[in-house]
Amino acid sequence: MVDTLTPSQRSERMSRIRSRDTKPEIALRKALHGLGFRFRVHKTGLPGKPDLVLPKYRCVIFVHGCFWHRHPGCKVATTPKSNTGFWVEKFTRNVERDKRVSKQLEEAGWHVITVWECDLDTHAKALSTAGVLGRDLRMLLAAKSK
Numbered sequence: 001m002v003d004t005l006t007p008s009q010r011s012e013r014m015s016r017i018r019s020r021d022t023k024p025e026i027a028l029r030k031a032l033h034g035l036g037f038r039f040r041v042h043k044t045g046l047p048g049k050p051d052l053v054l055p056k057y058r059c060v061i062f063v064h065g066c067f068w069h070r071h072p073g074c075k076v077a078t079t080p081k082s083n084t085g086f087w088v089e090k091f092t093r094n095v096e097r098d099k100r101v102s103k104q105l106e107e108a109g110w111h112v113i114t115v116w117e118c119d120l121d122t123h124a125k126a127l128s129t130a131g132v133l134g135r136d137l138r139m140l141l142a143a144k145s146k
Contacts, residue, residue: 003082012111019041020041020051022063022065023092024065024115024117024120024121024126025051025052025063027120027123027126028051028052028063028115028126028129028130028133029041029052030059030126030129031126031127031129031131032052032133032134034077034130035130035131035134037054037134037137038054038056038146039052039053039054039061040052040053040054040055041053041117042056046060046105046110047100047101047104047105047108048062048097048098048101048102048104048105050062050112051063052106054137056057056141057111057137057140057141057144058109058110058111058140058144059082059111059112059137060105060110060111060112060113061111061113061114061115061133062112062113062115063097063115063117064098064115065117066116066118067117068091068094069094069095069098069116070091070094070095071117071118072081074105074116075117076117076118079091080110098114098142101118102114111140113127113133113136115133125129
């Protein structure tokens with residue numbers, strides 16, 4: 001598919017992509033809050049500024065966009081046909097940073113959970129994903145208290 005935008009229009013559009021308070025992130029926050037979980041949002045002072053921090057569970061949650069963080073097997077994780085070298089390098093840096101940040105957090109004693117954008121793209125999926133996360137978090141807390 002040919003890009004119908006000029007390079008300056010494409011640049012303007014790409015600059016408007018947010019890194020926080022995205023629709024998938026808000027959907028997960030609402031669903032988890034509805035289940036009774038309390039958390040901090042984009043807590044500074046932790047590697048990678050996790051999207052959600054649940055101190056009680058010593059757990060952080062990252063909500064990753066499938067395109068930007070290369071969700072394996074996801075149809076959204078495509079590579080643009082123009083300027084492919086730039087994009088491959090960009091995606092590689094993102095994935096490497098994700099691994100590095102997860103390792104730093106785990107070494108500091110945090111449980112790291114990654115939730116993908118495609119797991120939150122409908123209200124039903126967001127509720128289901130939050131339910132699974134809630135079960136896992138409660139199991140973490142139970143194991144921690146033993």
